[in-house]
Amino acid sequence: MANRKGLPKPFLCLALVILYAAAPGGMRSFLQAVSTVTEEAPTPLRVVQMEGLAVLKIIKHCEEFAPALVTGQLLGLDVGSVLEVTNCFPFPIREEDDEADADGANYQLEMMRCLREVNVDNNTIGWYQSCLLGSFQTVELIETFMNYQESIRRCVCIVYYPSRSSQGVLALKALKLTDSFMDLYRNNGLTGEKLREKKLSWVDIFEEIPIKVSNSALVSAFMKELEPESPVTQCDFDRLKLSTAPFMERNLEFLIGCMDDLSSEQNKFQYYYRNLSRQQSQQQAWLQKRRQENMARKAAGEEPLPEEDPSNPIFKPIPEPSRLEGYLVTNQISSYCNHINGVAGQNFSRLYLMKALHEE
């Protein structure tokens, strides 16, 4: 008995010794973990989870004011790799006044304060906007992103297309800027070499994040009860509509406009390159002249002149035009193309369906 009682103690001591022996390695790693938790990169955003309430509110607000473009604020929680959007509120349409800025800020504060009183999550995690036919990739969007990024660590922009929803598709997209693009933009590094270095092409500006929709059990119980008995809904009616011509026409018009923009951007670059090469040849010519002068001077025994002359205007570096516009226009073009493809695909199915029905 004494033996048995005595046995655990040395055993325990042994165990503790082993623990302490291992501890320095273990303790160090624990301390390391604690110290680096603030420096480690945030987990990448993988999914945006929206509540049905937020989805419905966004749809309602955008549809009410279509075709005007409206914006609003998203509220929710940032949890790990999921960004939860639990509520949202719309922004009033602002006329371009100076005093409207203060009003807008007041409105925002007022709404956030009121919503906090009723236990709504008070975190701003982004904003939503409606857009017409995919032309939302503008410089203002990027600037708004940068502004938001300064105050909140992760923000997302949700874009809604009311025009596509009339075709029975719930057209909601969650976007954010990629980190590499944001770094470059902050450091004004949108020049050719830096972009090539980072291998950043126009595809890498915006990152689309998949959306999940979640609902509380209460509201899903209600919806299940209230679902209409009819086997087809308005959604199906919209999807099987045959007339998509106006939508396609407008898409093509915008596409043509964007191609014009793209070609003007390319012209800008050509102009820049021509100037650059002309400047270089001028520099070479001047350098040659200088060298000859210097040789002549050396022959005459005088001080050679410097080979550079910063005051000469031909040495002024020409600023390279930013490629941002070009990239944005390319993004717009690609989204128009995607839309056209999608609707054309749907048209094919609808037409063949009509043919089959007619033959019966």
Next chain:
Amino acid sequence: MATSPALLFPSPSSASSPPSSARVEAVVLFNVCDSYVRRPDQADRVIGTLLGSLLPDGTVHVRNSYVVPHSESADQVAIDIDYHHNMYASHQKVNPKEVIVGWFSTGFGVSGGSTLIHEFYSREVQNPIHLTVDTGFTRGEASIKAYISSNLSLGDRHLAAQFQEIPLDLRMIEAEKAGFEILKSTMVEKLPNDLEGMESSMEKLYILIDEIYKYVDDVVEGRVAPDNRIGRFISDSVASMPKLSPAAFDKLFNDKIQDNLALVYLSSITRTQISIAEKLNTAAQVL
């Protein structure tokens, strides 16, 4: 009272008659449920304001709502009136057409405190409607009811307020557009894209056509008693397809297909073009 009591209903005022029916949008229901889930621990139910518009045919269209903090005890009710006015002003800034049309509360039936709250709202708007959303599912079903109140007075004395139920239209067309599958389940993994949506719509259509075939077959074989109305409806639907000669239809069909193919071709060319342009732009180096 010696004389037989005469119940006097107030004569309808010339300004506006009380609403005869109500229509509620899905977003209001979602908002009510969400605020119920988020209510403070000591509250039994939540109340809030309903915003919307009054249509000329007497229907109230409830389009938006917000919850108002309140506290209720056995004999008194307190509402945060400032909050109510602030929120209303904020909502007016966004959409001035939505006005107060009534108020909602969770829970089943109309309670004593509700009359006081209803009186408060009657001072805000004439003939407010009272919407009850039964979040407790007391009768085992989702019951959403709308009431308007009329005052019962005996002679000059105000006796009671009677809450009359008015018909409620819960069609929720906006929710249908968004797709009920998304709104029904507690978690939808991803939003359906257009092709999947097309597929499901076409399947539903197929099922409908199958059912109609079966019905017609059954009637012809005498298994089911024929119903003239359904027969007429079916013949109307079939006749609504435009009659085109096969040649005309083929031409129309081929034209459309060619248009769509041209569009797909254009968009693929454009995509190729932009990827080439991008390579040229970033790869070009004069130096």
